[in-house]
Amino acid sequence: MKIRGKAWKFGDHINTDDIIAARYLNTTDISELSLHCMETISPGFSKKIAKGDIIVAGENFGCGSSREHAPIAIKGCGISLVIAKSFARIFFRNAINIGLPIVETNFVGRIFQDDIVEVDLDKGTIVNITRNQTGDFIKYPEFLQMIIKSGGLMQWAKEKYIK
Amino acid sequence: MTITEKILAAHCGFDEVFPGQFIEANVDLILANDITGPLAIEEFEKADAKKVFDPSKIVLVPDHFTPCKDIKSAEMVKVLRNFSKKHRTRFYDVGRVGIEHALLPEEGLILAGSLIIGADSHSCTYGAVGAFSTGVGSTDVAFAFITGKIWLKVPPSIKFIYTGRCSRFTGGKDIILYTIGKIGVDGARYKAMEFEGEAIENLSMDDRFTICNMAIEAGAKNGIIAPDTITEEFLLSVSRGKGIFYKSDRDAKYENIIEIDVSSIGPQVAAPHLPSNSRDVREFSDVRIDQVVIGSCTNGRISDLRKAAMIAKGKSVHSDVRVIIIPATQKIYQQALKEGLIHIFMDAGCVISPPTCGPCLGGHMGVLAKGEVAIATTNRNFIGRMGHPESFVYLSNPEVAMASAIKGRISHPEEVLK
Missing domain, CATH: 3.30.499.10 (Aconitase, domain 3)
Incomplete structure (x- = not known):
């Protein structure tokens, strides 16, 4: 699967309060959560981005709370992929579980705001089209590929446990 | 094996587990609150699941926005209340509810050697009694409601040895703030933080809870303290059993060992x-x-x-x-x-x-x-x-x-x- 979009660049330790502040967690409504995505550190983010755009961040993306509302808000507002140098562990598993594609790579250092980036999730390759540079990343282990291929944890559960 | 590896192995039917290994482990207790619970229940219902695997092992604690601060949060708590009635899970309403990570140990629901998941990042608190406990997401919880299982990657462990005695006005909070200051907010990312040493042995259960509670602030998967007589006394005061007391082997493998002399630490502020x-x-x-x-x-x-x-x-x-x-x-x-x-x-x-x-x-x-x-x-x-x-x-x-x-x-x- 290939994903192509414009990069929105963020720094290290972007936490779940940055992604979606707790004051908005009194709902599970995806469109409402999406509206406030990244609001604390980038006001108006959900209106600025176009469908398919990509978040590019540094170390420890998604640290803090276990709120699944964070990847839901990111996915819901139209972001197609998050690329980071590293992810906090609960955010990582939440993203895998809900089917938000994420990629871990140091290639982040060669991506700048507004660059057009293309990622091939199957091949593990990444291209900065704007700057004509290529990199790669380590694909997920087989166990996670299985969940991703099912379309998320609950789909996998349906196939395996709920007959 | 480390204490963390031993508990994980015991919960997935292997004699041994290794850092990096993916396992599907059986859970002893599943926690969700008024923010994360409703999402889990939505996923549970979307999957057409009819019943939970074991209602006595599911605890719903509406503690974040209660007593309900607005209509929306009242609706979220109602989702938990209705689900708990329908599936006969544990539920603590206003008047009985407390902050989840103080409430569950007090209710005797946390035993040594058990495996607990909570849709709340501070679920790592329970490592203080020698349990493996970690924060997960709502979908993880929905999956566990149905199957009683969780997928986990076995974490490598870092051992923190605290020597000396805490000075006056210095305790668990200062130890953990100092430690996070030393290793950074991702210093233990994906890893188990194992706390031991003379200073830990001299701490009360409350201080131990405080230390394990903030393991997540260093990015850790879990924080854990091997149970001792203080743990035993606490567990027997809240529950009929105490669970299984594990401890790390002498030849257990650690990714890193960090020694800290607490007698030189004053009260910390972050x-x-x-x-x-x-x-x-x-x-x-x-x-x-x-x-x-x-x-x-x-x-x-x-x-x-x-x-x-x-x-x-x-x-x-x-x-x-x-x-x-x-x-x-x-x-x-x-x-x-x-x-x-x-x-x-x-x-x-x-x-x-x-x-x-x-x-x-x-x-x-x-x-x-x-x-x-x-x-x-x-x-x-x-x-x-x-x-x-x-x-x-x-x-x-x-x-x-x-x-x-x-x-x-x-x-x-x-x-x-x-």
Whole structure:
């Protein structure tokens, strides 16, 4: 699967309060959560981005709370992929579980705001089209590929446990 | 194997597990709250699941926005209430509810050697009794509701050995803030933090809970302390059993071993906007404050209230400061009443809140305005954590928080109590 979009660049330790502040967690409504995505550190983010755009961040993306509302808000507002140098562990598993594609790579250092980036999730390759540079990343282990291929944890559960 | 590896192996049917290995483990207890629970229930229902795997192993604790702060949060709690009625799971409504990570151990639901998952990042708290406990997401919880299982990657362990004795006004909170300051907010990312040493052995259960509670602030998967006589005494006081006491083998493999002499550590304060910005309290003595919060899953237990009351006794809160005290559970609240702590706080000019996570996450019961500064015994000081994106949160232990309340600026307890 290939994903192509414009990069929105963020720094290290972007936490779940940055992604979606707790004051908005009194709902599970995806469109409402999406509206406030990244609001604390980038006001108006959900209106600025176009469908398919990509978040590019540094170390420890998604640290803090276990709120699944964070990847839901990111996915819901139209972001197609998050690329980071590293992810906090609960955010990582939440993203895998809900089917938000994420990629871990140091290639982040060669991506700048507004660059057009293309990622091939199957091949593990990444291209900065704007700057004509290529990199790669380590694909997920087989166990996670299985969940991703099912379309998320609950789909996998349906196939395996709920007959 | 390490204690973490032993517990994981025992829960997935292997004799041995190795760091990096993916396992599907059986869970002993599943926790969700009023923020994460409704999402899990939606997923459960979307999957057309008809029943939960074991209702006695599911605990729903509406503690974040309760007593409900608005209509939307009331609707979310209603989802939990209805689900718990339908599936006969455990549920704690207002009047019985407490902050989840203080409540569950107090209710005797956490045993040594057990495997607990919670849709709350501070679920790592329970490692203090020698359990494997970790924060997960709502979908994980929905999956576990159905299957009783969780997918996990076995974490490598880092051993932290604490030597020496804590000085006066220094305890679990200072140890963990100092440690996070040393290794950073991702210093233990994906890893198990195993705490041991003379200083840990001398700590009360409450202080041990505080340490394990904040393992997540270093990015850890779990924090854990091998159970001892203090653990045993605690477990037998709240439950009929104590579970299984594991400890790490002598030849267990660690990714790193870090030694810290606690006798040289003074009370720590973490400056905005990361828990790793921790330094000695004396470096902050010019920081004026508007609000103090003493409570939370980190420091809302009875010994925390005792420590704060010792500082507050016979004193008055500074006229520019408002102080919110939040006993973490009903039992703690009653105990504080019995011991006269609540009187001390009220006489000093503090307000007492019912058990709630409330202000810690900027939810309710003490939200900050633009430009305001708070010192809190909570666990996170991220941008906007307690309210306005341009407000500031400093983290500390209960004695420092109360001393600061009296002085109107961040203060060492010695400034108040000589």
